Amino acid sequence: MTTLVLCVDRSNDIGRKAGVPTPVVGWEAVRSLVTDVGLADPEDSNVNCLLEALRVARDLRDEHEDSVVAVVSGASETLVGADRSLAAQVDELVAEYEPESAIVVVDSAGDERVVPVIESRLRVDSVDRVVVRQAHDIESTYYLLKQFLADEELRSTVLVPLGATLLLMPLLLTRFSPEIALAGLGSVLGAVLLYKGLAIDQLLAESPDRVRDALYSGQVSIVTYVVAAGLTLVGAFLGALSVTPQANAGTGATLISTMQFVYHAVPWLALAALTASAGRLLDELIGADGVSRQYMNLPFGVVALGLVVRGFAGWFLQREGILADAVLFGWTVSAQQRLALFIVGGIFVSAIGVRVAATMSESETLEDAVEQ
Structure with missing residues (x-):
């Protein structure tokens, strides 16, 4: 029985610092790798991870069990690429x-996440996570703070929002009550953390390049997205104009105003979404890979969702007497009948979309089978 003692380095720190390709296999090769990594960065926890792998292999050898010690790393810039490299x-x-x-053998929670990838190829008997013991005293705390302050990304993410908050606090307290000042500071700080946490800054930084690539590649969606943005503004504008002031203020008045906005804005918003999805669908049709099922079903889903939302908004308004009863083929349609018609229409359109997408998928499958 042969046991593989596997030291996992998902972030490829070992490969970068030691300058050796992975996998590294064998007792002597891994022991030499410990020296190379330790000389490159004595503070790296991967040194302890490598030593733990050697210790486990030695214990298995003492128990007269065949073992192979090896080191694998994710040699890629992306997590998906790193996991695929580890799997290979x-x-x-x-x-x-x-x-x-x-x-x-792992030294972090990030490395431990690739265990299912290994389990899909080989039975895993144990996961040994290395935790480095540190002296929790004033001196070690000082060096940790020093390393933290030396990291430019952490400084801009944590210290800059905290510093801006502390500067704004006395100004807000002199102009507003403590409750309003603290609420405003909390909102600003939360917005900054979400801005960094959701990587909105990276998205905004990459947006010019994406727009330029879309224009150079001749994508239709770049035009339809602009049209969709304009239709969205039109819908919001018409929805705001449709809101009428209510005599009685309160929760009911707010709900009625919201329903008025939704009822008049939804057709334009649905048209905007339909325009954007149509542009994306045209790009897929022009491309060589064909149209995927989700893109084919998207326009029908947008129309169905718009019908259902408009139906519920119309039910609220007609029930309150703000929206007049509709007349269909000489019959007066009540609020419940109007809602039922919109819901049935939405389900019908959605079913058509599912059927069309299924038919397209079957056609593509038959074409692939004929080509093969």
């Missing part, structure tokens, strides 16, 4: 040494 290296080790089980 594990496949290579399994094909060459044919182990029956594995003991995975």
Whole structure:
């Protein structure tokens, strides 16, 4: 029975610092790698992870059990690429040494997330996570703070919002009550954290390049997106104009005003979404890969959703007497009948979209089968 003792480095710190390709296999090779990584960065926790892998392999050898110690790393700039690189290296080790089980050694929660990838290829008997013990005293705290302040990204993410908050606090307290000042500061700080946490800054930084690439590649969607944005503004404008002041203020008046806005804005918003999805669909049709099922079903889903939302908004307004009863083929339609018609219409349109997408998928499958 051969056991594979696998040291996992998902972020490829070992490969970058030691300058060696992975996988690294064998007792002597891994022990030499410990020296290279330790000399490159003595503070790196991967040194302890490598030593733990050697210790586990030694214990298995003392128990007269065959073992192979190896190091794999994610040699890619993206997480998906890193996981695929790790999977390829594990496949290579399994094909060459044919182990029956594995003991995975990791030093962080990020490395531990690739355990399911290894389990899909080899039975994992144990996951050994290395935790480095540190002296929790004033001196170690000082050096941790020093390293934190030396990291430019952490400084801009944490210290800049906190500093701006502390500067604004006395100004707001002199002009407003403490409750309003603290609420405003909390909102600003929360917005900044969400801005960084959701990577909106990266999205905005990449937007010019994406727009330029879309224009150069001749994508129709870039035009339809602009048209959709204009239709969205028109819908919001007409929805705001349709709101009439209510005699009695309160929750009911707010709900009625909201329903008025929704009822008049939804057709334009649905048209905007339909325009954007149509542009994306045209790009897929022009492309060589064909149209995927979700893009084919998207326009029908947009129309169905718009019908259902408008139906519910119209039910509220007609029930309150703000919207007059509709007349259909000489019959007066009540609020409940109006809502039922819109819901049935939405379900019908959605069903048509599902059927069209299914038919397109079947046609593509038959074409692929004929080509093969």
